[in-house]
């Protein structure tokens with residue numbers, strides 16, 4: 230076959246007439262909106278609606294099916310696609326389009342990935358909240374007690390504060406604690422003091438209602454109202470069952486990871502305890518907002534200036550601490566700020582409402 234200057238427009242292949250298995254050399258192009266097919270020097274014309282592109286997945290060949298039963302088979306897949314495009318006919322089903330359109334495949338992969346990410350980002354937290362809310366409070370209390378025992382073994386020691394000082398702080402907190410105990414009798418809200426080098430100036434709420442303040446946190450507070458504001462924030466996490474949600478979420482994520490990767494070691498890593506415990510004490514931003522809402526309402530109800538919370542939060546930030554001593558006190562392995570990520574907006578809420 231001679232190569233003419235216009236040969237790039239031609240698609241070369243073999244023609245089957247649809248009646249016999251015999252095939253002939255053929256070539257095709259598009260002229261005036263019609264497919265022009267040349268077989269053995271004879272030309273036939275097919276309007277666009279009499280031609281459809283067929284792609285066999287996994288085959289090197291593509292086909293143009295003609296309305297009279299004939300088929301043009303060619304290895305020049307992109308050439309046939311071009312002809313089909315020129316005929317404004319690119320196959321007869323979305324599935325065929327899908328299979329030949331790489332861009333669509335990439336787009337679909339991205340869509341699947343995005344749905345997975347959205348599912349993990351939003352679906353898992355939502356499901357975790359539903360499950361956590363459905364779990365009995367007794368279970369939560371037991372988990373919390375075990376967590377406290379574990380933390381006592383690993384990270385904490387009995388408070389170094391004198392008995393008198395502990396009593397003094399407890400008495401100062403008692404009126405506030407009592408109000409919250411009365412409001413939320415299902416949670417056993419209790420205040421504990423611990424010494425901990427690893428945790429630094431810290432306060433956290435365990436599932437069920439055990440509230441732990443480190444000695445450094447008590448030392449960092451300039452007055453009882455600051456401690457009360459931190460306590461109210463922590464109780465906010467308890468009543469919204471945030472750490473329980475995090476625990477459920479951790480388990481769900483392990484389940485998702487193992488399902489997706491088949492890697493059981495991911496589960497044993499998570500189950501190793503420490504990271505899981507730490508993760509369960511790290512709150513998401515939405516949870517911080519809920520706990521802040523709770524604290525704000527409580528402070529206003531108790532006629533405590535919301536500014537107190539802003540004051541101690543800012544003192545916790547080693548970057549804005551005034552003295553080296555404050556910096557030492559505020560820094561810790563797992564600081565209050567790392568588990569309760571502060572944002573300027575959060576602090577501002579308590580400042581503007583003063």
Ligand SMILES: [Zn+2]
Nearest residue numbers: 512517520569
């Ligand atoms: Zn928090």
